[in-house]
Amino acid sequence: MNGLPSPVFPELRLLDSYCSGSFVMFRVASKHRGISCPDCGQWTERVHSTYYRTVQDVPLCGIKVFLRIRVRKFFCDNPSCERKIIAEQFDDFICPSQRKTNRLNDVLLGIGYSLGGNPGVRLASLLGISVGKDTLLRKIKSCAVPEPQDSIDVVGIDDWAYRRGQRYGTIVCDLERHRLVDVLPDRTVTTVATWLKEHPSIRIVSRDRSSSYADAIRQGLPNATQVADRWHLLKNLGDAVERYFAAHQVPPREEPISEPAEQSLSAKALPTKKEQEQSHRREAKCELIQQVHELRHDGLGIRAIGRNMGLSRQTVRKYLSLTEPPQTTQRQSRKTLLDPYREKVIEMLSRDQTGPKILKQIREQGYKGSRSTLSQYLAELRRCMAQGQIPLPVRRHRVTPRSAAKLLITPDADVDDEDKPYLAKLLAEVEHAQVVQTLARSFKELMDRHDSQGLEGWLKNALGCGVREIRSFAEGIQQDFSAVAAGFLGPWSNGQVEGQVNRLKTLKRQMYGRAGFTLLRARVLHRA
Ligand SMILES: [Zn+2]
The missing domain is CATH 3.30.420.10 (Ribonuclease H-like superfamily/Ribonuclease H)
Known part of the structure; x- marks a missing residue:
């Protein structure tokens, strides 16, 4: 162990060491026989007294390390010196009144800067350094922040x-x-x-x-x-266009395949077998009533009509009292177990999926109905689709003013192909969209070209463009003109x-x- 700390602290020599289960203690003392008086500079070796000071040092293999330093006090023997007693200082590795060595404090500062309070305390404890959160944070706060050396331009x-x-x-x-x-x-x-x-x-x-x-x-x-x-200028421009769209109706974006459009299937729900029978009976009855009326018209009496048609006199009277054929009651849209999965089914059908696959899919989503219900449903659907009664399903996305604004400002070359139809729709359907697009794009182009002179012409156009949101953006530019021009010009x-x-x-x-x-x-x- 002899000399172990000395490579690090050349001023010290090791007296002895003590190792417990949880820490190592090195007893150390100064190498020198005496010191120079800090006031008069005279060398002295006459010891006044000795005491010990214990400080924590960086850990060794995860074990806490303490230094027990023997500190001597000396007499200054220079009679003309004001100072009588001088205590040994070890400023190179420990500051007065500190209980940790400087190098341990540096480690803690590093931990504190990187991790902050509690995580820092946890890491320190893993490394074998005991420190409280408050101490750690205080160390960081008290550490002076260095001012940059070079002048800032x-x-x-x-x-x-x-x-x-x-x-x-x-x-x-x-x-x-x-x-x-x-x-x-x-x-x-x-x-x-x-x-x-x-x-x-x-x-x-x-x-x-x-x-x-x-x-x-x-x-x-x-x-x-x-x-x-420039970044903020573009952001302000984007915000202005977004406000413009927010004040107008942004048309929805339609994409084929998914959700059926307005014409939903439940409005023209498919008839069941029972309903088909009912409808046949209704037709037959209408025919019957018509015949009763015709016989009456031919001059037959009620009793004769009844005998002829096999009806009671009461029924004949009732039928004759009807001036027009009974209203076929408008069939209400029928609720089926398939209603919740309609969109899914149509979507899968339009992708040519087979019945069993569709059944499997909707069963996974919770369909409780039978296979035959689905088959009937599919057959009818296929028929309707073949006749064009169900338009190919279309998904309508609500488009936020923000994304509409983004699309409108994007230069033509950067617009994705799939966005082009929607952009055309925006330009066609939203009032003034063309004007807003031209102004917004030209602003961006002027900025890219560092053309601050073109800015004045742009301002004139924008102030008179009749779109409130763009006008107020332009007014802001006008008030801040010199800074904006500098932004256009400079790097x-x-x-x-x-x-x-x-x-x-x-x-x-x-x-x-x-x-x-x-x-x-x-x-x-x-x-x-
Ligand atoms: Zn002195």
Whole structure:
């Protein structure tokens, strides 16, 4: 064991060691015979007293390690020195009043930054380090976050939801170095402006379209160029088109095969054998009544008609009192056990599935009826389909304003073939869709071409286009014109900020939202 810790702590020598089941204790002392007085610099070896100090060190094979350090106090023998007593310090590996070595603290900080409170405590315990959650978190919070060394030139700022809809923070990224610079606890003008003032090297700030960031930049860095972020501009455009569709009726999207359209089978339900007999009897009766009327018309009496037709006089009288043939009662749509599976059956039939397969399928879905009921049903269905009475089933999808907007804005070359018929339908059926499409696409094209001069012409068209949602989008552009033009021209965009926000959210989720902002900021910046 002799000399074991010395490669790591060259100032110490090992006196002895003690090993219990749960920990190892190394008794160590300074290698030097004396020390220099920190005030006057005079060397002294005259010991005043000795005491022991116990600190925890990094574990050994999962076993806790303690160092029991013999600390000496010396006299300063320089008569002109104010200081009389000097205690030994071991600043290289342990700070005064700390109960853990610096290298153990570094390990704990690493664990804390990566895992946060409780998971960090669990990992530490597995490794053989005992630490409480509060201690771990305190260590992270108290650790100073290093300021970036190089001066920042171009930043992107954006907000992120600390708690969605309730609390938002601000994230600042160095757009040149693709690095997170800082997170701020809120998105108020004061906070952001103050932060910007402290970073006067910033020349360009890319931001979303909110007026609060615009104000903050004006206050904090009045000379900085504001850039309306392209990503946000496109998002605003998409939102405007979505609002336009929300204000209009978006037609449903139809896809063949699945659900029958309006003409459902139950409206023209298939007659059963019994119903067929009933209908025959009804026809026969109508004929009978007609004959009774004809005989009466020929001048026969009631009794004679009765004898002739084999009817009672009462029945003949009743039939004669009817001025028109009895109404064949409109058959109500018949409920069958197959009703719940109708769509499935039609869909399978249209895919040329056989009866037994269909039976198997719907039995799995809970059909309790017999095989013959299904066969009759299928026979009738096939007949109706052959006669074109049942149109090929069509599925109608409700299309959200959002996806309609997305489709409308997509450049022609990028529209999928299967989307083309629906896009044509949108353009044909929704009022002004053509105008909205032209304006939205040309906005995007101007942006792609970095054409900020074309923007003015676009604005004129959009302001006069007669579609409220597009007009108000254009008005917003007009008010923020210089920043938007800068966004069109320049290379800067907040695209990468989005990624940083996602990283931030992952960290935040790991912390279950319980840890405060300081801790979150410490961990985020440590990672950056
Ligand atoms: Zn001294």
